[in-house]
Amino acid sequence: NSTEHQCMQEFMDKKLPGIIARIGDKKSEIKILSIGGGAGEIDLQILSKVQAQYPGVHINNEVVEPSAEQIAKYKELVAKTSNLENIKFAWHKETSSEYQNRMMEKKELQEWDFIHMIQMLYYVKDIPATLKFFHSLLATNAKILIIIVSGTSGWRKLWKKYGPRLPRDDLCLYVTSVDLTQMLDKLGIKYECYDLLSTMDISDCFIDGNENGDLLLDFLTETCNFNSTAPPDLKAEIMKDLQEPEFSIKKEGKGSF
Ligand SMILES: C[S@@+](CC[C@H](N)C(=O)[O-])C[C@H]1O[C@@H](n2cnc3c(N)ncnc32)[C@H](O)[C@@H]1O
Known part of the structure; x- marks a missing residue:
């Protein structure tokens, strides 16, 4: 989606x-x-x-x-x-x-x-x-x-706010284009940037017991079984934020990330 x-x-x-x-x-x-x-x-x-x-x-x-x-x-x-x-x-x-x-x-x-x-x-x-x-x-x-994920995307906002509270394994780092351009500047490597705009329908995340929604949440938080393993307060905060315009936009009645 x-x-x-x-x-x-x-x-x-x-x-x-x-x-x-x-x-x-x-x-x-x-x-x-x-x-x-x-x-x-x-x-x-x-x-x-x-x-x-x-x-x-x-x-x-x-x-x-x-x-x-x-x-x-x-x-x-x-x-x-x-x-x-x-x-x-x-x-x-x-x-x-x-x-x-x-x-x-x-x-x-x-x-x-x-x-x-x-x-x-x-x-x-x-x-x-x-x-x-x-x-x-x-x-x-x-x-x-x-x-790589853009520094202006919902991903960066989500990871920046919640990254420290999400179980961070060695396998995946919350890196975005902002970090990347800083690294390239430090290395003195010349580059050009292009912004690609993509959206993802996250409506399923808000339907209780929806398998697709659970998988989407795992994907967004880079956490396995987020819905069943995350502390309730963290989950509540993230679910609330995902509905805020700062993180997602409403399009045709659907929550898009
Ligand atoms: C999100 S997929 C992207 C696949 C493809 N480039 C695309 O855009 O459709 C990430 C890929 O990187 C591979 N991968 C994971 N860790 C890697 C590493 N350390 N070095 C090279 N590839 C890795 C994964 O197996 C997976 O196929």
Whole structure:
């Protein structure tokens, strides 16, 4: 019930062609590294834009993805998609830091023309070190594309207010684009920002015993079984806030986040 992939699609259609306009100039092969590529839907959209920009040029697409399940889905998607003839795929079942360590052990670092990290930096422990490392792998005219929750979104407000009271495990960090731009400034890395507007219908969260609503709450709070395990006062406060205009907007009678 989220427009996330839809608004990413729009970004890929409207903005990505400009971003990748020069990545393959004077190159016989374009090398793309996908970090946390998941099931590959967004990756294939990116690849089709690169193909359109550089028709017939061979593409080497490598994916760093720790989940075997996601890799299997990605492979399935590739198998049933046409027009991928000039693309070579390879998957590495590992995290970005495992990839980094593996590469550091090699004498020669491989260079890339396009690296993307889409909705995955939340799971990276040392983001500055990761950015620095992958930035050092960029070839001439190469770029990195990062997509992450916006600093102006309901997510940031929710995480900022309640983050300290939510069970924070090692697996997920409440990081947003504001934190990211600060890190990039510190590292002295040049960047451009684009705001993508997506909404999510959260009405189900307010229906008692609604399974979808419970899952949505887990998702919003990055907590497993939030509804049944959270302290009642915390739950009451969050549920109240989620209905406030500051966090969500009412659209066609539905609560959108
Ligand atoms: C929210 S999904 C995004 C998937 C895809 N990029 C998309 O936008 O549809 C995050 C992905 O990052 C992967 N991931 C989690 N921790 C990671 C890490 N430390 N390094 C690389 N990928 C990771 C997950 O397995 C998952 O497939």
